[in-house]
Amino acid sequence: MFKNDILNFSYKDLKEHLQENLNFKTFRTDQILDWIYNKHVFNFEEMTNLSIDARNKLSENYTISNPEIMDIQKSKQDETTKFLFKLDDGALVESVVLYYPNRIAACISSQVGCALKCTFCNTGKLGFQRNMTGGEIISQVLTIEKYLDRRINNIVYMGMGEPLLNYDNVVNSILNLNDKKMRNLGARHITISTSGIADKIEELGNLDIEIRLSVSLHAPTNYQRDQLMPINTKYPVEELMQACEIYQEKTNKRVTFEYIAIKGFNDSKEDAIKLTELIGNLKSMVNIIPVNPNPAGYEKPKREYLMKFANILRDKGIDTVIRAEKGTDIDAACGQLKGKHVN
Ligand code: SF4
Structure with missing residues (x-):
């Protein structure tokens, strides 16, 4: 029944x-x-x-959704912990817990697999199976909290899948996690990370809840972004940036841009200048992320390149952070752990 x-x-x-x-x-x-x-x-x-x-x-x-924990990997360097969950129908999804001095964050999945085939992503290579229900999305957080015997302080929708392509279930899960009678997690502690589904970014701006928006930009031109993220052919950078402007007009909130830095591909001085031009006057922050182990074999730029790149952005008044790498001794990159279990 x-x-x-x-x-x-x-x-x-x-x-x-x-x-x-x-x-x-x-x-x-x-x-x-x-x-x-x-x-x-x-x-x-x-x-x-x-x-x-x-x-x-x-x-x-x-x-009550309660996925089985199939595998756990814990970093000896920084305690980053990756969970592989089995959902009721046997589908596998991943979540990662990241430890910071004053908080812990969970990076959770919103779809089983992903259809978007970003070239740097292991999940994209595994293909798309199905959307997760709102309950399945929430159950990742609750199962992790039970296992750790600790409350999660921040949630990021940056695991497997594109959250804005499972819009209704993702929004339902956010509203429930935020509800005072339910998980009661402050909206500002919840971040949606998208590969750039422009029309849904605009729709997100209508939500009456103050979550954070993070956009995976990763390249300053269509020519480069097309090569990394096939979704760019549907929502090119101009359209994406316009959606971010509309989102900002509606919410007055800063947008975070994620920028995976790849040696010799998008890490030059010219790339940094183009990125400042693209961002323009948008209230934003840029997170530069040295590329993780990936199926395309992209390599990380040297630290000094990243510093120069970041300083060009900072000189233009753009808040820029080079993100500390976490969990490099485990399969922390999206799709890596599941890949081990399905291959
Ligand atoms: S990076 Fe995100 S959107 Fe791109 S293939 Fe991987 S899971 Fe999908």
Whole structure:
């Protein structure tokens, strides 16, 4: 029998659903959500402040997404931890936990695989299987928290998949993670990272919630970006930047641009100047990321090249960070760990 996943419901919808189907009062909904989001209990039988009859009815009619942990790799250098999860239908997805001095962040997946075939990405090479449900997206966070016995402070939709191509489920998961009655994670602690789905970036600007937007730019010209990210032929850089401007007009929020630096491809002084021209007056920040191990065999630029590149951007008033590399001794790059299990 088909059972609804509790994690797919908004607070209001769950309250109404449980009222209509099981004749539960509102406080029951609050109790169930407290077990799931605060106590990390994913089994109705263990919800001991509910009557046995209520627990039985819940088990008969509902499930709670709770993926199996198939593999874990932990970096000896910086504790970066990669999880491989098996979803109910056997599909595999990855999440990564990153440790910072004052917080921990989880990088989570939004699709099983990805259709966009970015040349530097292991997930792109594995192909697209399906969208994840909102509940499956949330369950990555809750399962990690239970395993670590620690709350996650920041969530980044930068794992497997393109979040804006699974727009409705991703937005539902964000609203639930943010809801005070559910995970109660501040919206400013949630970042969506996109390869540049221009029309959806504009739509994201209509959301009444202050999440952060990060755009994987990676190259300053169409000629270069076409070679890295085939999606650029659909949404070329001019259209992408225009969508970012519209997003900023609607939200007044800074946009982060991710820039994977590749030796001899997009790391020259000319590339940096073109990038400053492209960004123009947009309120932004640029994250320069030395390229991870990748299927195309791209190499990292030398540190001094990255410093020069960053300084050209800074001289034009663009906030620029060279991101510290994490988890280099494990398969931390997107799609690497899953690749090991499906090949
Ligand atoms: S980088 Fe992101 S959008 Fe590109 S193929 Fe990989 S998962 Fe998909």
